[in-house]
Amino acid sequence: MASSNSVIYLLLLFLLILLQAIPPSSPLMMPENATCVDDGYFGELKFLDPQEGLGFFPSQVYKALYTAGYKQMAWIVHEKLIPTVRSCFRYNGTITIFAPKDDALLFYFRKIKLLQHVVPMKLDRDTLKTFPNNSTILTFQFSGHLKVHRPFFDDGTRDSIINGKLIKDWEIYNDGRVIVHGVPRVFCDSSNTNFDGIYQFANTLPQDKKEIAQTMIFET
Numbered sequence: 001m002a003s004s005n006s007v008i009y010l011l012l013l014f015l016l017i018l019l020q021a022i023p024p025s026s027p028l029m030m031p032e033n034a035t036c037v038d039d040g041y042f043g044e045l046k047f048l049d050p051q052e053g054l055g056f057f058p059s060q061v062y063k064a065l066y067t068a069g070y071k072q073m074a075w076i077v078h079e080k081l082i083p084t085v086r087s088c089f090r091y092n093g094t095i096t097i098f099a100p101k102d103d104a105l106l107f108y109f110r111k112i113k114l115l116q117h118v119v120p121m122k123l124d125r126d127t128l129k130t131f132p133n134n135s136t137i138l139t140f141q142f143s144g145h146l147k148v149h150r151p152f153f154d155d156g157t158r159d160s161i162i163n164g165k166l167i168k169d170w171e172i173y174n175d176g177r178v179i180v181h182g183v184p185r186v187f188c189d190s191s192n193t194n195f196d197g198i199y200q201f202a203n204t205l206p207q208d209k210k211e212i213a214q215t216m217i218f219e220t
């Protein structure tokens with residue numbers, strides 16, 4: 001009797017150890033003091049040091065983003081954005097993702113609308129140049145469209161400005177089904193941003209100050 005009791009006890013102990021060894025929801029271990037961000041769709045995301053050890057087989061898009069220095073977005077795109085678009089939204093077409101840089105993500109203190117950075121369209125550099133000024137692009141975030149503006153001194157060859165930001169790294173990844181561009185900052189909430197006001201202000205500046213304003217406002 002005593003021996004069967006100790007077998008049960010050992011089994012319970014083993015089960016307890018096993019349960020504790022399984023990380024809560026992510027395949028990666030949460031490092032202490034990880035920065036966390038509250039996202040409207042995904043809830044609270046903790047940013048990890050992806051070097052801590054991968055719990056998955058890295059995809060090509062993961063490798064491309066990681067190598068380009070977009071380490072947080074490498075994980076988010078691989079683990080969250082692409083699976084969500086394909087499974088939850090059941091969208092099998094080409095998507096374009098605007099990936100904010102690591103430091104931009106880590107020092108952003110409001111809610112990041114990650115799905116506002118994903119568009120159900122093929123948007124390469126030349127396609128974006130052909131968009132009319134002040135046009136709207138829909139995203140996977142219900143309340144988060146993107147605005148496209150043409151830059152000052154528009155001669156047709158300059159890059160478009162997406163939600164008030166110039167793309168920093170074009171086509172970090174492009175396999176024809178997924179395109180990823182790097183942006184310097186997290187996209188602000190377009191439904192609450194007065195882009196016309198920003199342009200109206202910039203339009204009042206003298207010509208020589210406009211180029212400086214363009215760099216200050218749209219490239220940082």
Ligand SMILES: *[C@@H]1O[C@H](CO)[C@@H](O)[C@H](O)[C@H]1NC(C)=O
Nearest residue numbers: 030031032033034035049052
């Ligand atoms: C986490 O934060 C605490 C308190 O600020 C600090 O003592 C600890 O060293 C930090 N741990 C790591 C891994 O940075």
Ligand SMILES: *[C@@H]1O[C@H](CO)[C@@H](O)[C@H](O)[C@H]1NC(C)=O
Nearest residue numbers: 086090091092093094176177
């Ligand atoms: C999604 O599209 C790809 C390429 O067009 C195709 O090979 C694949 O079968 C499609 N998958 C589904 C589930 O429709």
Ligand SMILES: *[C@@H]1O[C@H](CO)[C@@H](O)[C@H](O)[C@H]1NC(C)=O
Nearest residue numbers: 133134135136147195196199
């Ligand atoms: C820009 O587009 C918005 C709609 O997204 C519109 O309300 C606004 O009037 C437009 N601005 C100009 C100057 O045309």
Ligand SMILES: *[C@@H]1O[C@H](CO)[C@@H](O)[C@H](O)[C@H]1NC(C)=O
Nearest residue numbers: 133134150151154196199200
């Ligand atoms: C683009 O539209 C904005 C209003 O949304 C306007 O202020 C700006 O001057 C326009 N730019 C060009 C190059 O037409």
